[in-house]
Amino acid sequence: MANVTASQSTLQxxxxxTRFVAIADRVLPWLLGLTLVLFAIGLxxxxxxxxxxxxxxxxxxxxxxxxxxxxxxxxxxxxxxxAALGSLVWKHPLxxxxxxxxxxxxxxxxxxxxxxxxLWGRPMWGAWWVWDARLTSMLVLFIMYLGLIAxxxxxxxxxxxxxxxxxxxxxxxxxxxxxxFSVDWWYTLHQAASVFRFDGPTIHxxxxxxxxxxxxxxxxxxxxxxxxAMKNEILRRRIRAIGMRAAYxxxxxxx
Numbered sequence: 001m002a003n004v005t006a007s008q009s010t011l012q013x014x015x016x017x018t019r020f021v022a023i024a025d026r027v028l029p030w031l032l033g034l035t036l037v038l039f040a041i042g043l044x045x046x047x048x049x050x051x052x053x054x055x056x057x058x059x060x061x062x063x064x065x066x067x068x069x070x071x072x073x074x075x076x077x078x079x080x081x082x083a084a085l086g087s088l089v090w091k092h093p094l095x096x097x098x099x100x101x102x103x104x105x106x107x108x109x110x111x112x113x114x115x116x117x118x119l120w121g122r123p124m125w126g127a128w129w130v131w132d133a134r135l136t137s138m139l140v141l142f143i144m145y146l147g148l149i150a151x152x153x154x155x156x157x158x159x160x161x162x163x164x165x166x167x168x169x170x171x172x173x174x175x176x177x178x179x180x181f182s183v184d185w186w187y188t189l190h191q192a193a194s195v196f197r198f199d200g201p202t203i204h205x206x207x208x209x210x211x212x213x214x215x216x217x218x219x220x221x222x223x224x225x226x227x228x229a230m231k232n233e234i235l236r237r238r239i240r241a242i243g244m245r246a247a248y249x250x251x252x253x254x255x
Contacts, residue, residue, distance in 0.1 A: 017234045020094060024227045031227070035220030042217045045210035059123055064210055066116035068218035069109045073141060074176050076106030076222065080148075081173045084166035094230070096162030097237070099169060100152050101229035105222060107145035113138060133182035137175060144172045158237060 046064035080102050086095035117135065118128045129135070148165055155161035178185075203211070 017094065017097075017238075021231055021234060024231055028224065028227055031220060032224050035217060035224055038213060038217035038220055042210060042213035046214055050207050050210045059120060060207075062116050062120045063207075064214045066113060066120060067211060068215040069112040069116065070138065071215055072218045072222050073106055073110040073113050073138070074179060075219075076102050076109060077141065077144075077169075077173065077176055079226075080106065080169050084169040087162055087166045088170075094234075096158070096166070097230050097233045098226070099165065100162070101233050102226055103145055103148050103152070105225050105229065107142060107149065109218075109222070110138060110142040110145060114142060133186040134179060137179045137182055140175055141179065144175065158240075 042064070047061050050061070050064070052058050052060060080099045083095045083099035083102070086092040087099065114135075117138075121130065122128050148168065151165050151168070152158075152161050155164065
């Protein structure tokens with residue numbers, strides 16, 4: 001019971017935007033430093049120390065950016081879905097802030113995934129783009145991100161925009177398992193999972209270790225960008241509230 005009470009107290013303290021900004025200011029320098037260290041380790045491992053593939057040659061090194069970007073693109077949407085639940089069910093004041101801040105980041109990682117996939121596909125498949133099941137579902141994810149960003153910018157009232165966006169996010173979560181299992185459900189040019197498998201990874205450790213280091217580095221980069229974007233969104237909403245209050249008081253003064 002004491003643990004539950006403590007958890008509720010922690011959540012309530014984080015629900016205060018001012019408290020959240022203060023915590024983010026303390027966490028960000030450490031998280032940024034850790035992220036830079038991980039990239040400083042992962043990039044040399046991936047691009048200089050990991051061996052070339054016997055079939056793909058040096059082109060295989062695109063994987064060390066492409067795969068982590070794809071993972072973070074999907075992870076970002078899962079974060080947004082959790083925030084959407086927090087907004088609709090628990091009315092957490094920072095849930096919509098989190099979702100809105102995450103959308104451009106998710107779109108950027110999805111775009112990186114699509115571009116690097118095309119760069120890899122041209123020499124391997126002989127085409128910049130094919131309507132492969134996984135490629136198509138990732139393109140749908142990118143369009144969903146852009147649609148949500150447009151929605152937040154189109155509807156001026158942030159509360160109404162957040163409610164509509166949360167519903168659409170939860171509907172769109174069905175695309176995440178489609179992306180994940182598309183190679184198992186349909187014929188696809190993509191290879192089956194080689195890292196997250198019940199029987200263990202099938203990729204050699206000389207490539208697995210750099211890939212995992214880069215994945216953690218990308219995760220740290222997401223954390224840094226997300227915290228910074230949430231801080232900016234909180235400040236933007238405060239400025240909007242101050243502007244609306246000033247306009248309201250100005251109208252009262254004129255009346």
